Amino acid sequence: MEKRTQLSVILTNAPGELSKMCDVLKDRHINILAMSIQNAKDSVKELFNMREKTGRRIALAESYRSILKDSSDYSLIRILVDKPKEAEKVLLGANHLVHTDQVLVFKLINQPGMLGQVAKRFGEAGVNIDYIYGSAMEDTSKAMFIVHIVESDFERVRDLFQDL
Numbered sequence: 001m002e003k004r005t006q007l008s009v010i011l012t013n014a015p016g017e018l019s020k021m022c023d024v025l026k027d028r029h030i031n032i033l034a035m036s037i038q039n040a041k042d043s044v045k046e047l048f049n050m051r052e053k054t055g056r057r058i059a060l061a062e063s064y065r066s067i068l069k070d071s072s073d074y075s076l077i078r079i080l081v082d083k084p085k086e087a088e089k090v091l092l093g094a095n096h097l098v099h100t101d102q103v104l105v106f107k108l109i110n111q112p113g114m115l116g117q118v119a120k121r122f123g124e125a126g127v128n129i130d131y132i133y134g135s136a137m138e139d140t141s142k143a144m145f146i147v148h149i150v151e152s153d154f155e156r157v158r159d160l161f162q163d164l
Helices: 016-029 040-054 060-071 084-093 114-123 151-162
Strands: 002-012 030-038 072-079 099-110 131-135 142-148
Touching: 016 030, 016 072, 016 099, 016 131, 016 142, 030 131, 040 060, 060 084, 060 131, 072 084, 084 099, 099 114, 114 142, 114 151
Parallel strands: none
Antiparallel strands: 002 072, 002 099, 030 072, 099 142, 131 142
16 A cells, blocks of 8 residues: 555546546656546436435535536546656646545455455544545456545554555
């Protein structure tokens, strides 16, 4: 496990926008190591649906519809790159909205149950996982997962994963 810098980029949800962002990075020889793309509208819609199912909806449906309308134009791209400081600089220079955050990167043996072991250790330590993304190719021995937790919990989990 290692601590790394992740970039979150807001892109217009339109054909060609991801390509433009990738070209900005390619021109500076910055390699994307991992990526997650989330349509903002779908996230808001899922939140609305889940809150309705659980009976925990606190906002009016009209508020959600307003947010859905506003969010339908954007996607959230989370990327892990080999040169995060340079990537942030060039993306900002290309007028992208960028936020950096610290994440934990796990390179795990590519076999069933490994991610579950990691999640279990977080749970046993009382540390909530905000989100995870990652993958592996079927014929590779390692998988990579990017884990976001509250930064104040980083110290608590540092020693939990020395054997992975």
